[in-house]
Amino acid sequence: MTIHLKHGRLIDPVSGKDETVDILIRDGRIEKLGGQITSEKSAQDLDLKGKIVAPGFIDMHVHLREPGFEHKETIETGCASAAAGGFTAVCCMPNTNPVIDDESVVRYVIERGRRVCDGIVDVYPIAAATRGRKGEELAPMAELVGAGAVGFSDDGSPISSAEIMRRAFEYSSMYKRPVIQHAEEETLTQGGVMHEGFVSTRLGMPGIPGVAEEIMVQRDVALLKFIRTARYHVAHISTKEALACVRAAKKEGLHVTCEVTPHHFTLTDEAVSEFDTNTKMNPPLRTKDDLLAMKEGLRDGTIVAIATDHAPHTIDEKEVEYAAAPFGIVGLETAIGLAYTELVDAKYLSLFQLIEKLSTNPRRILSLAPIRIQEGEKANLTFLDPSIEWTVDTASFRSKSKNSPFQGRRLKGKAVGIYNNSKFFATSSL
Amino acid sequence: MKLQNRHLLGLDGMSKEDISAILDTAVLFKEVLERPIKKVPPLQGKTIVNLFFESSTRTRISFELAERRLSADVVTFSTAGSSVSKGETLKDTARNIEAMKIDMVVIRHPAPGASHFLSRVVDANVINAGDGGHEHPTQGLLDMFTLRDKYGRLENLKVCIVGDITHSRVARSNIYGLTTMGAEVSVCGPATLIPRDIEKLGVKVFHRLEDVVQDVDVINVLRIQLERQESGLFPSLREYHRYFGVTKEKVSKASKPITIMHPGPINRDVELSADLADSEHSVILQQVTNGVAVRMAVLYLLGTSN
Numbered sequence: 001m002t003i004h005l006k007h008g009r010l011i012d013p014v015s016g017k018d019e020t021v022d023i024l025i026r027d028g029r030i031e032k033l034g035g036q037i038t039s040e041k042s043a044q045d046l047d048l049k050g051k052i053v054a055p056g057f058i059d060m061h062v063h064l065r066e067p068g069f070e071h072k073e074t075i076e077t078g079c080a081s082a083a084a085g086g087f088t089a090v091c092c093m094p095n096t097n098p099v100i101d102d103e104s105v106v107r108y109v110i111e112r113g114r115r116v117c118d119g120i121v122d123v124y125p126i127a128a129a130t131r132g133r134k135g136e137e138l139a140p141m142a143e144l145v146g147a148g149a150v151g152f153s154d155d156g157s158p159i160s161s162a163e164i165m166r167r168a169f170e171y172s173s174m175y176k177r178p179v180i181q182h183a184e185e186e187t188l189t190q191g192g193v194m195h196e197g198f199v200s201t202r203l204g205m206p207g208i209p210g211v212a213e214e215i216m217v218q219r220d221v222a223l224l225k226f227i228r229t230a231r232y233h234v235a236h237i238s239t240k241e242a243l244a245c246v247r248a249a250k251k252e253g254l255h256v257t258c259e260v261t262p263h264h265f266t267l268t269d270e271a272v273s274e275f276d277t278n279t280k281m282n283p284p285l286r287t288k289d290d291l292l293a294m295k296e297g298l299r300d301g302t303i304v305a306i307a308t309d310h311a312p313h314t315i316d317e318k319e320v321e322y323a324a325a326p327f328g329i330v331g332l333e334t335a336i337g338l339a340y341t342e343l344v345d346a347k348y349l350s351l352f353q354l355i356e357k358l359s360t361n362p363r364r365i366l367s368l369a370p371i372r373i374q375e376g377e378k379a380n381l382t383f384l385d386p387s388i389e390w391t392v393d394t395a396s397f398r399s400k401s402k403n404s405p406f407q408g409r410r411l412k413g414k415a416v417g418i419y420n421n422s423k424f425f426a427t428s429s430l
Numbered sequence: 431m432k433l434q435n436r437h438l439l440g441l442d443g444m445s446k447e448d449i450s451a452i453l454d455t456a457v458l459f460k461e462v463l464e465r466p467i468k469k470v471p472p473l474q475g476k477t478i479v480n481l482f483f484e485s486s487t488r489t490r491i492s493f494e495l496a497e498r499r500l501s502a503d504v505v506t507f508s509t510a511g512s513s514v515s516k517g518e519t520l521k522d523t524a525r526n527i528e529a530m531k532i533d534m535v536v537i538r539h540p541a542p543g544a545s546h547f548l549s550r551v552v553d554a555n556v557i558n559a560g561d562g563g564h565e566h567p568t569q570g571l572l573d574m575f576t577l578r579d580k581y582g583r584l585e586n587l588k589v590c591i592v593g594d595i596t597h598s599r600v601a602r603s604n605i606y607g608l609t610t611m612g613a614e615v616s617v618c619g620p621a622t623l624i625p626r627d628i629e630k631l632g633v634k635v636f637h638r639l640e641d642v643v644q645d646v647d648v649i650n651v652l653r654i655q656l657e658r659q660e661s662g663l664f665p666s667l668r669e670y671h672r673y674f675g676v677t678k679e680k681v682s683k684a685s686k687p688i689t690i691m692h693p694g695p696i697n698r699d700v701e702l703s704a705d706l707a708d709s710e711h712s713v714i715l716q717q718v719t720n721g722v723a724v725r726m727a728v729l730y731l732l733g734t735s736n
Contacts, residue, residue, distance in 0.1 A: 198627035202442065204563030204602055205542045207626070275543030321520055321541035323562070 002026045003424060004039060008048030008383070011351055012055060012373045013360045018352065023053065025379045028422030033375050046430075050387060054355045055371035056088030056380035056420050059332060060362040061155070061180075061235055061259060061307035064090070064123070066112065067105070068097025073312040073400045075109065075123065076116035078332075081310070081399035083425045085332040086382045086415020089122040090310075091366065094133065095156040101128035101139040103147035110148050120423040124150040124366065129168045129179055135160050138171055145175045150366040153180035155235055158216055160186060166223050169230035176367050178231040178257070183216035183242060184208075184283070193323050195284040199269040205322065208284050210239040217242040221249040224256065233365055234258035236309045238283035240293035247302045257365050258297075259305035262331060262338035263405065265294040271405060277318045277325035278405040281311065295348045304361040306354075308335045312401030330399050334392055334406050336384065340413025344386070351386070358382075383417040388429055390414055431455065432735045437549045437556040438728055440565035441606040449607055453575050455727035456720070462499070463723055473502035473733050476533040480506040481523060482559075483539040488694055488718065489559050489569075493536050496725035502534075502733070520544060524551045534733055537561075555732045563597045569693055570603030572724040574611060576717050577648060580689060585612035590642045592676055593652030593701055594623040594663075600652060600693045605631050618642050619674060622663045639674060643684040650691040651676050651702045667700055677703040687711050694718070 005023040010033075012018075022037040023030060039045065059082060065073040073081075075092075082090045092109060094100030100109060106125045113123025127149035128139045135154060144152070152172055159165045159181060168179050189208045194200050196207020217234055224232050237243055237258040249256040263281065268288050271279045279285060297303040311328025318325050339358070343349040349357070359382070363370060371380045392409045394402035417426040433448045441449070462470055478497045482490055490506065497504045509519060520539065527535060534555045537545050542564035549556040560566040578584050589608055595601045595617045608615045609632045616634040617624060624635055636642050642649070654670060664670050681688050690702070690712040698704040707714060 196626060198630050201625035201628050202602075202631065203542055204561075204565070204597075204599060206563075275546045316521075319521060321539065321544045321547050323541040323543075 002040060002043040004037065004043040004045045005053060006045060006047050008051055008053035010053045010373065011355055013352060013356045014055065014370050014372060025419065028379060030373065030375055030377050030379050048383060050385070051416065052351065052384040052386060054382045054384060055359045055373060056418060057086050057358040057382045058089040058362050059087045059308050059310065059335065060091040060305060060366060062090040062092050062310040062332065063095065063312065064092040065312060066096065067108065072314055075112040077398060077400040079113060079117040079121040079123065081332040081397060082121045083117060083418055084398040084427060086336045086384065086418060087121065087332060088380050088382060088418045088420035089124060091124045091126050091150060093126055093153060093155045094128040099128050099133050100125050101131050103143045106144055106147035106149050118423045119421050120418065120425055122420065126151045126153050126180060128152065129154050129159055130164060133157055135164055138167055141171050141175060145177060150368065151178045151180050153182065153235065155180065155182045158182045158184045158186060162219060162223065165220060166227065169223060169227040173227065173229040176231065178233040178365055180233045180235050181216065181220055182235050183213045183220070185212040185215040188212040193280060194272050195269040195286050197269060197287055199272055203272065208282070210241060210286060210290065213239045213283060214241040214245060217245045221245055221254065221256065224249065224254050228254065231255045236261050236264065236283055237303065238264045238286050238290060240290050243293055243297045243302060250302065257304050259307040260294050260298065260303045261307060261309045262335050263329060265291060265298065266338050266342050267405060275322045276405060277320065277322055278329055278403050280322060280325050280327055281329050282327040295343070298343060298357065299348050304357060305365060306335065306339055306357045307362065308332055312399055313403050314401060318403045329403050329405060330397065330401050332399060333397050334404060336415040337390065337411030337413055340386060341411045345412050379419050381419045382415055383430065384413065385416045385429060386413045388414045431731060433731050436732060436735065438567050438732060439545050439549060439556065439558045441567045441570045441603045442565065444610065446610055449611060452571055452724065452727050452731060453578055455731060456575050456724045459726040460720065460723035469499050469501060471501045472730055473500040476733050477503045478534040478536065479527060479532045480504065481535060481537045482506070482508045486538055489538065492721045493559060493725055496722050496729055500726055500729055520547065524548055527552050527554060534729065557728060557732065560599050562599065564599055565603045566599040567603050568725050568728060569600050570607040571728070572717055572721040573604055573650065573691060574607050575720045575724050576691065576713050579720065580713060584608065587613045587648065588646045589613050589648040589650060590616045590618055590646045591650045591652065592618045592639065592674065593654055594658055595619050595628065596623050596625045598652050604650060605633055616642065620664050623658065639676065639680050640683070643681055643688060646688060648689045648691060649676055653693065653695065653697060654701045671700050675701055675703065676706060678706050681706065689713055691717060
């Protein structure tokens with residue numbers, strides 16, 4: 001299939017380009033790229049006037065739930081959700097059943113990813129750092145990387161033992177893959193269901209104090225100073241203090257990165273006031289101060305990646321009293337709209353920076369080859385329409401689950417299509 | 431008279447007018463309770479179900495009495511200690527209530543927000559009879575009724591709530607209601623049992639009873655749970671009693687008599703000394719009596735406004 005992309009605004013952080021171009025893609029490769037390309041009869045024309053062509057987006061923090069929890073999401077529905085949300089790649093977390101702590105499971109997940117949705121979305125597994133995510137002994141990291149894992153994490157739980165974290169840093173450093181920490185000092189968070197602060201006091205709900213995140217990041221940074229060859233990535237950072245700690249560690253030249261979720265730069269713990277279980281996630285929604293710190297961290301470059309922590313749960317699982325509900329919300333199909341509305345439209349980030357944080361930077365963190373938008377290269381692209389205003393409707397989600405606190409929210413900016421692995425997907429907005 | 435909300439989920443955000451309306455109505459029902467025949471007909475033909483997912487004796491009996499004295503048909507359902515997972519029970523129960531055409535539901539549940547959840551999924555009026563550490567609005571109302579009865583006002587009345595504020599729904603409902611009505615509220619307890627940022631609710635925080643007694647009209651003593659000691663929140667009941675137990679000796683240092691309240695059940699000589707609980711300054715039994723009148727008022731106002 002040949003596609004002729006016309007009049008799109010190419011924004012490519014890798015080459016530094018920001019210009020209106022035509023792109024001719026034949027059999028998955030960029031054949032021509034230029035100001036204006038003469039039409040070909042056999043090509044499918046796609047008018048991208050007013051739209052943005054970016055290197056394919058990757059969500060480096062997704063729970064695809066397969067194997068084991070297919071009632072919440074499958075690799076197929078998760079990839080469909082990713083495509084609809086504008087992502088050409090996702091990294092899936094290992095808290096499945098069985099846990100992704102063995103090369104056979106890594107291979108299974110990658111293989112399923114190739115078979116579903118025409119293989120348009122690349123699925124990169126994050127393997128468990130420890131066997132069974134139990135935090136007791138290292139997972140077979142070399143074998144896991146060999147099978148295709150791109151990082152290590154016990155996400156959902158922290159790597160609590162300092163000794164195990166030290167060894168995970170040492171061992172993973174041989175393969176230049178990050179240890180991704182769910183930063184939570186669990187002795188401080190037992191029974192907690194929301195951020196501990198004024199709102200939890202008002203609602204009488206057990207709290208998860210922000211200091212639990214800060215302490216874990218502090219400890220990990222101390223270990224990283226000891227093992228300087230390791231790569232440390234803080235998942236879903238949510239507190240001002242933990243962010244300050246990352247900022248200081250970066251200044252020291254340590255290999256530290258972090259990501260933030262759209263909900264942590266959009267909502268605060270005030271959203272919990274009506275006991276809507278779709279506001280329950282871990283880390284919890286924090287304070288206005290923390291939210292502003294996240295935006296500042298994105299602006300000053302301390303936060304290099306935006307990732308959703310897409311965590312599907314069924315309606316039955318979420319339609320319970322707050323304390324009984326599982327943590328987590330879906331995010332793939334609202335991420336771009338939220339990021340554009342809250343960050344670009346609100347002048348925190350340029351489009352260029354936004355694209356870095358959704359594509360270039362996360363790929364670099366995971367040692368994935370950069371996407372080159374040049375003649376002769378494989379086409380891996382996301383198309384955005386920055387002018388669309390739309391209303392979130394969870395019923396239209398491709399994800400199997402609808403647990404979003406953003407139902408009914410007005411957003412500006414949307415991913416309207418993707419191209420990857422010789423496949424083209426367009427939403428109804430394209 | 432009609433309240434702004436068709437449910438009573440909490441006193442947080444309830445207007446002064448609504449609180450006054452309930453307290454004024456309760457005055458009428460208190461008079462009814464002093465008659466030889468204590469039954470009136472306003473809720474005849476209405477069906478009320480009391481759902482108690484947590485053990486309770488006095489609140490349950492108080493609600494049942496209030497409902498029966500208003501001539502409602504009453505069903506009480508207790509599942510304390512049930513092995514069924516809480517989430518399933520509540521949702522399934524809600525569906526059953528819908529199916530059985532119940533008019534009003536009174537719910538006590540260990541999870542904060544449980545009554546909010548219920549109010550979203552059923553048509554019936556929902557009354558919160560205690561949701562975890564969140565609110566216990568009828569207790570807050572009966573406490574205010576008792577104080578208004580005694581002092582003739584709530585405005586500028588100085589009330590200190592003593593004990594485990596963090597886990598107390600009674601404390602929260604009292605704080606919301608009393609501050610709305612213009613009372614001056616303070617809390618006193620060990621630092622481990624005072625929740626973060628509580629000052630932002632408009633209350634002063636104390637850690638020494640001695641600092642409190644000089645300046646208050648009322649002390650509302652909360653029950654201390656032994657399990658809080660087990661989870662490391664205070665060192666021992668002995669130490670608790672010594673420093674935070676409200677005793678005649680500590681209260682005697684005040685220049686004026688202090689009214690003693692307690693939501694019950696009392697751990698005698700732990701959070702409150704027995705002699706003080708039984709003294710002439712204690713209004714603990716009046717609280718119980720007034721509880722029925724206040725609950726009648728709430729049921730009446732919600733049940734007759736549809």
